[in-house]
Amino acid sequence: MNNLEYFFGDIKAVDNISFTVKQGEIFSFLGPNGAGKSTVINVLTTLLPIQKGSAKIAGYDLKHEPEKVRESIGIVFQELTLDRDMTVREILEYHGRLYSMPKAERQERVDELISLVELEGKRDTLTKHLSGGMKRRLEIARGLMTRPKVLFMDEPTIGLDPQTRIRIWDYVKDINQQGTTIFLTTHYMDEADQLSDRISIIDHGKIVITGRSWELKNMLGQDLIYLETGDNWAAGELLKDLDSVKGIKEKSKGIVVMVNVDGTYLLPEVMDRLRSGGIKIKAVNLKKPSMDDVFVHYTGRELRDNGAEKGAVVVSRVRRR
Ligand SMILES: Nc1ncnc2c1ncn2[C@@H]1O[C@H](COP(=O)(O)OP(=O)(O)OP(=O)(O)O)[C@@H](O)[C@H]1O
Structure with missing residues (x-):
């Protein structure tokens, strides 16, 4: 076509x-x-x-x-x-x-x-x-x-x-x-x-x-670390220069850090950096990218089952390496 x-x-x-x-x-x-x-x-x-x-x-x-x-x-x-x-x-x-x-x-x-x-x-x-x-x-x-x-x-x-x-x-x-x-x-x-x-x-x-499904997911990185902190912008600034960080996205309440390595092992370093920068950590979640994440990443919004389009909640600050 x-x-x-x-x-x-x-x-x-x-x-x-x-x-x-x-x-x-x-x-x-x-x-x-x-x-x-x-x-x-x-x-x-x-x-x-x-x-x-x-x-x-x-x-x-x-x-x-x-x-x-x-x-x-x-x-x-x-x-x-x-x-x-x-x-x-x-x-x-x-x-x-x-x-x-x-x-x-x-x-x-x-x-x-x-x-x-x-x-x-x-x-x-x-x-x-x-x-x-x-x-x-x-x-x-x-x-x-x-x-x-x-x-x-x-x-x-x-x-x-x-x-x-x-x-x-x-x-x-x-x-x-x-x-x-x-x-x-x-x-x-x-x-x-x-x-x-x-x-x-x-x-x-x-x-x-x-x-392919895995290719699309891999484009977002190997793992996604979701963080809610006392100052999400400052948290992003502190983490963005880490070698294994592929990009950072702001969500409505927190940030998603896309990483090129196994997040399980990076998470302690992330927490240390934030704490030594005086940032209060309220919530942490580690997951593999899903098709929903891919969709949000490329369209800037979530796909609701009833077709209603949620307003864009994501501000992209992704740096591709
Ligand atoms: N017969 C039509 N006359 C005028 N506009 C139409 C017509 N059919 C579709 N559209 C418009 O064209 C656009 C694409 O519609 P289309 O039906 O192809 O979307 P879709 O992705 O298949 O969604 P859905 O799954 O709801 O059918 C929409 O803006 C829709 O309002």
Whole structure:
């Protein structure tokens, strides 16, 4: 995908996005509501026209070969789109017919997928009688009906309970291991972290950073030391010149010291320095960088589950060495 831009009237929903998803990868767009994730998926799946930029999917040009693109992909939408008055089997059957799959192949595939998403006991149940998690599993099965090379999933586990989410992650991994490339969007940190080979953090229509989960976390350092003191600014000044300190960030009540070494061994030195500088230490916490920390670092704010954006509480004073 090269230099994609997308406008809804005056609103720039996607701002010059370029990225490559490798064959066989699980690639995630992680970002808050309104970041532009669905718009990118809708353009890539030909549901929205390509206004500016270019893309190739499974070797086909999005602009000039949209039919070929459509034949090569499967889509799992954010909103449930199942016909309430059709059974599980009928939904899959119908989808296969829509794509002109021969009858024998269709039936074999329906059985295979019903078993993949563990809906054997529900094959003749109307979708309106399925639970939310079962519906989502059926949507995934439908997305796979035509054996797509690339499966697009827009927020695949939105609104599901933790157990069902983990089950869906297992299916996604299975599908990927069977050779399907997966592009998904999510606003769940753990989903991006657990599932993806690579992640792009997307905010205000732009890609902020891309990498493997561990690469993104390592960029923040090996460990993070959180300190609340009597004078956080003075504490930062005292610590910033330590060799193993990669950067310092101010938080609302304290500071986060990003360090390049095992924090367990640095912590005593940090405490000594602060105490000899006359700084009162109120609270200390040592942890490994998480995907949340990565998100806050690169976007300047936290990602709330309900999509509400908290005001920027972080002032960056990071020095890269
Ligand atoms: N049909 C539309 N008409 C006008 N503006 C739109 C439309 N769809 C999306 N937008 C705007 O484009 C921007 C990106 O929206 P988009 O739905 O792509 O974000 P998202 O990251 O997928 O969020 P969500 O997960 O909530 O869908 C937002 O500012 C949104 O309000």
